[in-house]
Amino acid sequence: MDRIKELKSRFKPNNIDCFLITSRNNIYYLTGFTGDAGILFIAPRKAKLITDYRFQGEVVDRVRNAEVCLTKKKYIEELATLRVIKRKERVGFESKYVPYNLYWEIRKKFNWLKFKSFDSFVEDLRLRKSGDEIENIKKACKIADKAFTGVLGYIKEGVREIEIAAELEYRMKKLGGEKPSFDTIVASGFRSAIPHGTASDKKLKKGEFITIDFGTYYNGYASDTTRTVFLGTPTLRDKKIYNTVYYAQKNAREATEEGVKLKVLDKIARDYIKENGYGKYFTHSLGHGVGLDVHEAPIISYRNNNGIAEKGMVFTIEPGIYIPDYQGTRIEDTVAILDGRVEVLTNLERELIVL
Ligand SMILES: [Mn+2]
Structure with missing residues (x-):
């Protein structure tokens, strides 16, 4: 499928004639270009990818649906010489991916054009994944699952968090x-009470939850999984915290189907956590989309008023409880909405693993 063609069909309803793409992932999505510098200009008849000689050869050879132009000049200067832009055209651009200095450079160089900014022009297409995209995410999830299983044996008293992270990352790459x-x-x-606690040089101790949130890229597509394991013997309080997250996650996961409102999934998990007395300790939204970006649309949140689960969407379900000065737990899976069914792409044990 020619994604550029599909994008162009949205020009007229949005009152633009051309579009300038500066997001690296959006350029990859539309053309397959894997280089980390370049701009893509989509004119009514032509699409031009402007990059430089560092990417000559295999990177440029893989580009599809756009003509490649290698330049020694600034990309915008090169664009000005290409004559793909006519008089009085209206050009859309990506508000999130045009730095202020580039914006002014463009305005100066093309002062006869009208510019219109968009928040999510290409991202709107990326919301619903193709079969190939879902396969890539699924493969990334499988690699991450396997790496995690291999790392469990390293989780012992006295080992530093950063060592566990290193072992996991090493294994994901090797796989x-x-x-x-x-x-x-x-x-x-x-530290498990910090929702995004990275990995520090703290040593693991008995009586602790260990929250491990990890993922890998495969063919440019991300995976995202979290498991919380326990070292030593959990107390009743620990078990209650874990089981509350476990059932909140299970209920939301099992309610996931095509057509369900995304905020309803958030509510199912949030209400369960509230009923068990931990409401104020679930401090983030239930989940987010996963694709070329590990965090992308849609957001699975009580704030998402209109979003529904549509065929092709891939997103996470990751409730958590974080009790300051105590401990925390999160369980996260990535799910895909397929034709008439839901597939959970991450398949690690969800019940508490005690080591
Ligand atoms: Mn996540």
């Missing part, structure tokens, strides 16, 4: 992952 999709979180004991 075919490109790179971690974000800095691996290994947060133990009091």
Whole structure:
């Protein structure tokens, strides 16, 4: 499928003639270009990818649906010489991916054009994934699952959090992952009460929850999983915290189906946590979309008033309880809405693993 063609069909309803794309992931999505510098200009008849000679050869050879132009000049200066822009055209651009200095450079160079900014022009297409995209995410999830299982044996008293993170990242790469999709979180004991606690040089101790949030890229697509394990013997309080998150996550996961309101999924998990007395300790939204970005649309939140689960969406379900000065727990899976069914792409044990 030519995604550029689909994008162009949205020009007229949005009152634009051309579009300038500066987001690296959006350029990859539309053309397959994997270089980390370049701009993509989509004119009514032509799409031009402007980049430089560092990417000559295999990177440029893989580009589809756009003509590649290698330049020694600034990309915007090169664009001005290409004559793809006519007089009086209206050009859309990505508000989130045009730095202020570039914006003014463009305005100066093309002062006869009208510019219109968009928040999520390409992202709107990325919301519903194709079968190939879902396969890539699924493969990334499988790699992460396998790496995690291999790392469980390393979780012992006295080992530093950062060592667990390193072992996990090493294994994901060895199993075919490109790179971690974000800095691996290994947060133990009091640090597990920080929702995004990264991994520190703190040593693991008995009596602690260890929250491990990790992911890898595969073919440019991210995975995202969290498991919380316990070292030593959990107290009744620990078990209650864990089981509350477990059932909140299970209920929301099992309620996931095509057509359900995304805020309803958040409510199912949130209400369960509230009923069990931990309401004020679930301090973030239930989940987020996963794709070329590890955090992307849609947001699974009580604030998302209109979003519904649509075919092709891939998102996480990750409730948590974080009790300051005590401990915390989070369980996260990634799910895909397929034709008439839901597939959970991350398949690690969800019941409490006690080590
Ligand atoms: Mn996540």
